[in-house]
Amino acid sequence: MxxxxxxxxxxxxxxxxxxxxxxxxxxxxxxxxxxxSAGMGGAVIFVLTLxxxxxxxxxxxxxxxxxxxxxxxxxxxLVIAALVQMVExxxxxxxxxxxxxxxxxxxxxxxxxxxxxxxxxxxQKDYNLAQTAVFALANGVGFALALILFAGLREQLDLTSxxxxxxxxxxxxxxxxxxxxxxxxGFGGIVK
Amino acid sequence: xxxxxxxxxxxxxAENPTFVLILGMCPTLAxxxxxxxxxxxxxxxxxxxxxxxxxxxxxxxxxxxxVRIPSYIVIIAAFVTVVDLLMAGYLPDIHATLGxxxxxxxxxxxxxxRAESFASKNGAVDSIFDGLGIGxxxxxxxxxxxxxxxxxxxxxxxxxxxxxxxxxxxxxxAPGAFFALAYLMILFNIVKRKFVKK
Numbered sequence: 302m303x304x305x306x307x308x309x310x311x312x313x314x315x316x317x318x319x320x321x322x323x324x325x326x327x328x329x330x331x332x333x334x335x336x337x338s339a340g341m342g343g344a345v346i347f348v349l350t351l352x353x354x355x356x357x358x359x360x361x362x363x364x365x366x367x368x369x370x371x372x373x374x375x376x377x378x379l380v381i382a383a384l385v386q387m388v389e390x391x392x393x394x395x396x397x398x399x400x401x402x403x404x405x406x407x408x409x410x411x412x413x414x415x416x417x418x419x420x421x422x423x424x425q426k427d428y429n430l431a432q433t434a435v436f437a438l439a440n441g442v443g444f445a446l447a448l449i450l451f452a453g454l455r456e457q458l459d460l461t462s463x464x465x466x467x468x469x470x471x472x473x474x475x476x477x478x479x480x481x482x483x484x485x486x487g488f489g490g491i492v493k
Numbered sequence: 494x495x496x497x498x499x500x501x502x503x504x505x506x507a508e509n510p511t512f513v514l515i516l517g518m519c520p521t522l523a524x525x526x527x528x529x530x531x532x533x534x535x536x537x538x539x540x541x542x543x544x545x546x547x548x549x550x551x552x553x554x555x556x557x558x559x560v561r562i563p564s565y566i567v568i569i570a571a572f573v574t575v576v577d578l579l580m581a582g583y584l585p586d587i588h589a590t591l592g593x594x595x596x597x598x599x600x601x602x603x604x605x606x607r608a609e610s611f612a613s614k615n616g617a618v619d620s621i622f623d624g625l626g627i628g629x630x631x632x633x634x635x636x637x638x639x640x641x642x643x644x645x646x647x648x649x650x651x652x653x654x655x656x657x658x659x660x661x662x663x664x665x666x667a668p669g670a671f672f673a674l675a676y677l678m679i680l681f682n683i684v685k686r687k688f689v690k691k
Contacts, residue, residue, distance in 0.1 A: 320667050322523035326602055329518060371578060374596045375570040382563055414519045414600040421593055467682060471515055472675040479671030486668065 304435050311439035313488040317415050318447040319481060324415030328448055329474060331406070338452035342445025344406040346438065348388060349416050352381050353437030356420040357430055377420055382411045415444055451481060497622045504626020506688075510603045511634035511674075512681040517603040520594045521635060522670040528651050531639025532632060533587045534594065537576050539628020541598050544572045546612040546624035553613040565608045566599065573598045603631060634677075641673050 317323045324345070331341045356377050364370050389407045392400040410416060419440050423433040454477050458464070464473050510516050520538070525531040548568050556564045577595045580588040588595065598604065607627055612620040640650070646664035648655050663669045 322519050322667070322670070323597075325518035325522060326516070329515070371574060374574050374577065374599055375567060378566055378570050378599050379563070382566060412600050412602055412605065414597045417600050418593055418597055421596055425593070467679045468675075472678045475671045475675035475678070479668040479675065482668040482671060483663075486666065 304432070307432065307436050308439040308442075309491060311436060312443040312446060313485065314491055316443045316447055316485050317419070317440045318444055319478070319485045321418070323418040324413050324444055327406075327409060327413055328444075328451065328478070329471065331409075331448070333452065333455060335449060335452045335456060338448045339445070341406045341409075342441075342448050344410060345413065345415065345444050346441030348381075348385060348407070348410050349419055349441040349444070350434060350437045351388070352384055352416050353420050353423055353433050354430070355380055355384060357423065357428075357433045360424050373421070373424075377417055381416055381420070385411050415440070447481070447485075451478060454481065497618070500619060500622045501626035501629065504623060504628070505630040505633060506685070508627065509630040509634060509681070510627055511631060511638075512678050514603070514606070516606055517601045517631065519597065520601060521638065522667075522674060524591055524594050525635055525639040525642055525670065525673075526646070526665050527643040528636055528639040530587070530590055531635035531637075533584070534591055535628070535632025535635040537580065537591075537595060538598055538601060538603070539625065539632055541569065541572045541576055542604055542607060542628045542631075543621055543624035544575075545569045545604055546607055546620040547617055548572075549608045549612040550615060550617045550620035561613070562605075562609075565605060565613075569604050569608070570599045603627065638670075638673055638677060641677065642669055645669070645673070 311317070315321055318325065318328050327341060327345075331337055359376060359380060360370075360373070364372060364376065385407055389400075392407075419437050423436050426436070428436055455474060458473065458477065468476070504510075508514060511518075511521050517538070520534050524534040545565075545568055549565055552568075573596060576598070577588075580591075580595060607623060611623045615623070642664045643649055643651075644655075646660045646662060646666075646669060648658055648660040661669070664673060
């Protein structure tokens with residue numbers, strides 16, 4: 302039950318992108334097409350979960366015993382960068398087809414603030430290892446959900462030509478994102 | 494000196510990180526629920542930008558090309574940690590409101606983008622001024638956005654209530670951030686177009 306609550310809260314109520322504003326850059330940048338968004342979403346789910354588990358282990362087995370918690374930011378970002386590189390190399394060898402699908406998105410993930418943000422958040426929330434993994438996975442799914450929904454909306458938007466000239470491009474995309482955020486606010490009462 | 498001032502002005506208007514380069518959107522949207530929050534987030538980022546630009550311009554020639562990006566990130570992360578600890582010590586209230594977005598300055602695309610595209614190719618003094626200009630441009634954008642959201646959402650300016658009443662809460666909440674930024678962006682584009690014509 303506890304895990305279900307974490308999942309619902311992370312995917313719908315406190316959606317990473319639409320409520321917590323993490324990972325806005327890829328959200329606005331990559332979301333032109335549904336297919337690319339699905340690829341990006343998959344890559345983020347994967348890296349986010351892995352990164353949260355690894356950073357949890359680092360925090361609890363290296364930083365806290367040595368009392369160097371102030372090194373958190375530096376060590377986490379280094380680990381995430383290394384992890385992304387490693388995932389890229391392993392995928393290339395082990396599963397070329399998956400690499401083809403996710404490959405180009407992987408380098409972008411290092412600077413996706415959702416990854417570092419969720420890693421730090423799950424430590425601030427004092428989750429244990431299992432909770433951290435579930436929390437990260439759910440947030441990855443939330444990110445993918447928002448990205449794919451938004452891409453679907455933008456595909457439709459491109460088909461209509463009567464967008465005012467000043468609003469073309471980013472402004473209209475931001476307004477659509479705002480409407481989507483409003484729709485997600487409707488989930489607000491589900492989890493206290 | 495005139496050149497230096499031009500670098501700063503370029504950072505504020507022609508290459509404004511928020512309205513023109515569209516970089517660093519996460520803190521822009523997340524920390525601007527009031528003008529003061531936007532201002533302090535902007536200044537924290539500007540501080541990191543100036544120091545990281547300075548350091549990177551000094552050491553850029555010593556770093557092998559292949560490990561360039563990770564080295565830049567470590568330098569940036571070191572300064573972010575400095576800012577994080579300083580704010581926790583001297584400004585605990587603001588540190589608590591900005592919360593997770595202080596350590597997240599590390600992954601703010603603006604800082605790495607300036608390191609890569611300006612500081613690694615230019616001298617130390619120019620790099621400091623570039624950091625200052627871009628930092629001020631970012632601060633200006635965040636303060637404007639915070640100002641608008643606070644005014645509409647709470648009827649107050651920098652924490653001072655103008656009239657009684659609750660305001661349009663939506664502008665303090667997440668959707669309002671997107672709407673306010675969209676309309677400010679349109680306004681900025683119109684003003685810029687008029688300015689450029691003259």
